[in-house]
Amino acid sequence: MNGPVIVGAGPAGCAAAIVLARENVASLLVDRDAEAGDPLCGGFHSWRTIRTLESLGIDIQALRAAPVHRAVLFAKNQTAELALPRPAFGLSRHRLDSALRRRAEYLGVQIDVDTIRSVEPGAAIGRSRHHEGNGLFLATGKHDVRGESRPRNASDPALGIRLRVPADAALSRIIGDAIELHLFDGGYAGIVMQDGGYANICLALKKSLFEQANKDPHELLVMLSEEHPRFRERLPEGWREQRIDSIGAVPYGWIAQHTEEGLYRLGDQAAVIPSLAGEGISIALASGTMAARYWLANGSAGSRAYQAAFAARARRPVMFARMARSIAEHPVRASTGIRAGRAFPSALRLLMHLTRIG
């Protein structure tokens, strides 16, 4: 059967293509890159992400992901540590996205390389040609296509910054099987070990902090490390020589409530959960599988019902992640929150549960 055009071969687009292919629907996956890149991401894969990946035929352990069993939180003078409810993993996005593409191709999905400039129900208008299908799935993630931009209303928007460092023995020992969250005034850094023995240091910070550091990511890390000794301990010698990736104006908290007939919005184009929760990939996979099921039941006419149902499903995790972010980014609230978390670890575990997609 002739399927939809899926724009974007990230987790959301690949999940949709895999579910459709298993039902013998031939979708066309279009991505601007011939090979999976390594998008800026914390690279923390929650137990919910792992479960959906397994259902799509991806075994994350076979990809040599690093197991994560604990969460450690740091605010100015406070630390809390707790066991995760279920095992999670650290894995680079290059490895995950490559595995998803390979799985889709194995099931017969065709991947075309083109940069899509604009979309309409049933067609993607690319730099090199038009791609047509029975409906269109928009899964371009962090990147908006012309005419479909998500609103960015925040006066001080969040920026993402990532530094990946080859971890020496001392750093590997410090991080171990933990996801560390270092809470700053105006943002946080997440640190996790990944495949190949790398430590992935990913920050989401208010733009104003970046401006204080003269818009220089290296200067910004120096500024933060001077204020936060425990963060400084995690930056190994020679970190200044490493490349720092950055991404601007992440529309945290945004949820697509509506769509046009024939246009399904997936992944970050459907809902953007604050990254502190470590659930964005899970949401992307969940939206991809759900969109595919709505398409299988209703064809391109199912887009509006899908979008409304997915918005309702994403509401709770996004709302609680926004709440967690507003506590984490405020030094007094963060210290109080960590003290409370130490006294009542079950409350922190409940928050982890409430920020997972159902």
Ligand SMILES: Cc1cc2nc3c(=O)[nH]c(=O)nc-3n(C[C@H](O)[C@H](O)[C@H](O)COP(=O)(O)OP(=O)(O)OC[C@H]3O[C@@H](n4cnc5c(N)ncnc54)[C@H](O)[C@@H]3O)c2cc1C
């Ligand atoms: C700072 C930060 C840290 C994060 N950390 C985590 C974390 O630790 N754990 C977690 O679960 N989530 C995390 N997230 C969220 C996660 O990265 C996203 O939610 C997830 O990548 C969304 O997947 P997606 O498939 O929607 O989009 P993407 O992963 O962005 O994939 C989009 C695909 O579309 C392609 N594309 C884009 N534009 C075009 C175009 N015009 N034409 C053709 N192709 C195009 C791209 O090449 C890419 O392959 C983080 C986010 C940020 C900002």
